Amino acid sequence: MTVSDLTEAELVARIQSRLPPAPDWLIVGIGDDAAVVEPARGRLEVLTVDSVVEGVHFDRRFTPPGAIGHRALAVNLSDLAAMGAQPRLALLSLALPATLACGDFDELVGGLTALATRERLTVVGGNLTRSPGPLVVDVTVAGTVKRRQALTRGGARPGDGIFVTGTIGAAAAGLQMLRAARPELQGNGQRCAADEQDAAGVQRCIHRYLYAQPRIRIGLLLARNRAATACMDLSDGLADGVRRVAEASGVGILLDADRLPIDPGARRWFDACGADPVVEALSGGDDYELVFASRPKLLGRLRAVTAHGGVPVTRVGVCTPEPGLLVRRGRESAGTTIPLPLGFSHFR
Amino acid sequence: MTVSDLTEAELVARIQSRLPPAPDWLIVGIGDDAAVVEPARGRLEVLTVDSVVEGVHFDRRFTPPGAIGHRALAVNLSDLAAMGAQPRLALLSLALPATLACGDFDELVGGLTALATRERLTVVGGNLTRSPGPLVVDVTVAGTVKRRQALTRGGARPGDGIFVTGTIGAAAAGLQMLRAARPELQGNGQRCAADEQDAAGVQRCIHRYLYAQPRIRIGLLLARNRAATACMDLSDGLADGVRRVAEASGVGILLDADRLPIDPGARRWFDACGADPVVEALSGGDDYELVFASRPKLLGRLRAVTAHGGVPVTRVGVCTPEPGLLVRRGRESAGTTIPLPLGFSHFR
Numbered sequence: 154m155t156v157s158d159l160t161e162a163e164l165v166a167r168i169q170s171r172l173p174p175a176p177d178w179l180i181v182g183i184g185d186d187a188a189v190v191e192p193a194r195g196r197l198e199v200l201t202v203d204s205v206v207e208g209v210h211f212d213r214r215f216t217p218p219g220a221i222g223h224r225a226l227a228v229n230l231s232d233l234a235a236m237g238a239q240p241r242l243a244l245l246s247l248a249l250p251a252t253l254a255c256g257d258f259d260e261l262v263g264g265l266t267a268l269a270t271r272e273r274l275t276v277v278g279g280n281l282t283r284s285p286g287p288l289v290v291d292v293t294v295a296g297t298v299k300r301r302q303a304l305t306r307g308g309a310r311p312g313d314g315i316f317v318t319g320t321i322g323a324a325a326a327g328l329q330m331l332r333a334a335r336p337e338l339q340g341n342g343q344r345c346a347a348d349e350q351d352a353a354g355v356q357r358c359i360h361r362y363l364y365a366q367p368r369i370r371i372g373l374l375l376a377r378n379r380a381a382t383a384c385m386d387l388s389d390g391l392a393d394g395v396r397r398v399a400e401a402s403g404v405g406i407l408l409d410a411d412r413l414p415i416d417p418g419a420r421r422w423f424d425a426c427g428a429d430p431v432v433e434a435l436s437g438g439d440d441y442e443l444v445f446a447s448r449p450k451l452l453g454r455l456r457a458v459t460a461h462g463g464v465p466v467t468r469v470g471v472c473t474p475e476p477g478l479l480v481r482r483g484r485e486s487a488g489t490t491i492p493l494p495l496g497f498s499h500f501r
Numbered sequence: 502m503t504v505s506d507l508t509e510a511e512l513v514a515r516i517q518s519r520l521p522p523a524p525d526w527l528i529v530g531i532g533d534d535a536a537v538v539e540p541a542r543g544r545l546e547v548l549t550v551d552s553v554v555e556g557v558h559f560d561r562r563f564t565p566p567g568a569i570g571h572r573a574l575a576v577n578l579s580d581l582a583a584m585g586a587q588p589r590l591a592l593l594s595l596a597l598p599a600t601l602a603c604g605d606f607d608e609l610v611g612g613l614t615a616l617a618t619r620e621r622l623t624v625v626g627g628n629l630t631r632s633p634g635p636l637v638v639d640v641t642v643a644g645t646v647k648r649r650q651a652l653t654r655g656g657a658r659p660g661d662g663i664f665v666t667g668t669i670g671a672a673a674a675g676l677q678m679l680r681a682a683r684p685e686l687q688g689n690g691q692r693c694a695a696d697e698q699d700a701a702g703v704q705r706c707i708h709r710y711l712y713a714q715p716r717i718r719i720g721l722l723l724a725r726n727r728a729a730t731a732c733m734d735l736s737d738g739l740a741d742g743v744r745r746v747a748e749a750s751g752v753g754i755l756l757d758a759d760r761l762p763i764d765p766g767a768r769r770w771f772d773a774c775g776a777d778p779v780v781e782a783l784s785g786g787d788d789y790e791l792v793f794a795s796r797p798k799l800l801g802r803l804r805a806v807t808a809h810g811g812v813p814v815t816r817v818g819v820c821t822p823e824p825g826l827l828v829r830r831g832r833e834s835a836g837t838t839i840p841l842p843l844g845f846s847h848f849r
Contacts, residue, residue, distance in 0.1 A: 187549035201535035285556035286634020
């Protein structure tokens, strides 16, 4: 049975059966022309939309449907996290190929609703349509943040430290590992000898690629404690994130390669593939960690945040008054600096 | 030059160049992780998302890019109109085939921003991605409405009149006319002798199909004056709209075929094609008029609304206590009733 055997109403009912009861602030939910919500008082609303497209953001041959649904919401929640916002509601817009099996549809929705439930986010409506081509999952999310606490990309100043949450490189390595396991799919992916890899590291990288964890909690804490001067999420890699923060803030940034929190499994993988782990980890996308800037005088606040953020935070560089994006490799005296590699881009 | 020759930043800049200056309530706009707005006080927020997909909702061979952009926003504004909401902001999510010419991209965006500007709607952010298949334009809109004024589908009661704005059937006829002009594209479309048609009627029907006008003003007036008990927009035809209002309200509905405000050019077209204009006008989609219910004791309010709504309103039927959806054809005494035809569905 495929989705083309069901009516739109039947497909909507399958989604609704996976959703928890609606909260009080939802005045009109799924099933009318539009959703009606009552925004929280004294708070700003934060809105974003992001889509995942088959053949661009995921390959159905090695991405389980649940991971597609998870990702479609996670990438949006990561944008809210980067603003310091509390997630509130989501709208789903699905373009479905007629060949999509109903079981896969349910798993996709299940991956999305599981993450929504965990983050106390309410699905308030959406849209279903056929697709004559790829599966497209488009998610809009709205959240709230107090005035003057929103974390933009534009507040970093020379002398601010540059920090990153968690580890980087794991998702890019995980995607290469998935591709390497299917030799017919190796586009950019390298094939590496499996016996050089530790099983736990491989598992972790693949899981990081398939089930990115948006850093909502530490984003909220950074905002509430006003501990960051700029913030962005790493959808397209740390190099891309640093470049955008630098541009929006009008500063240069110098990163220290030795300090980058590269996932050890990813490092081993890149080494075994003959690639430079620093370049791969900087330019690889899909980590969905946060990169943020913080002023030296905010160090006390930052320590309080990191004590409760649920994820390690690493200082990886500094903002400079001179424009330019550089990476220092090796010890400070004997080291060399290289230009920052490019991040991932969907277009040119 | 196609969109794959440009960076995402260059594509975003082309969109921004078509937008007016941002209003005060937009705290963070395009270019950060998410948009930040300050919701209006004492008002509910209404949110909806809808997408248009190449090969499903439009055919690029006879739909100009500007009409695609117009439609993508219009279908969403129509949902807000059906709730009685004042449009406020939009988010755009575009999945772009690499072969899309930059001029077509600009026209598409121009069609959308022209309608946004006319309706004083602010584009606050969005997302751009590649598409390995069809062009997909996904738009999320948010608007505001006062508490207890939101027009849902569920408030109609037996004895309420059923009303429709403007005319119906023109968009469905317009699509058939466009297809008929391209014999190689005739799927469901019929070919009719052009000399039986009046040029102005053909022009009007095609324009109605390509540039649907969301009925925002009359939706707002119906809500503010509390002149309607239920309301819905006609994206999938009057038959579908009536069916949904009846289901949500728990009533039956009896329509009067002789009263249907069928566009005269469409009627002529359907007649010439040997089709039944009543069935075609009831089941044809894309009209984006409003169907609403109103109580007899609200007639004074309704007259005040229609005097300023900018579009004619026609009483086409009545809500009945017995469930069932019927159409009466011919004079009341000698007429017959038939079951309501189905509306358009993307799925089964």
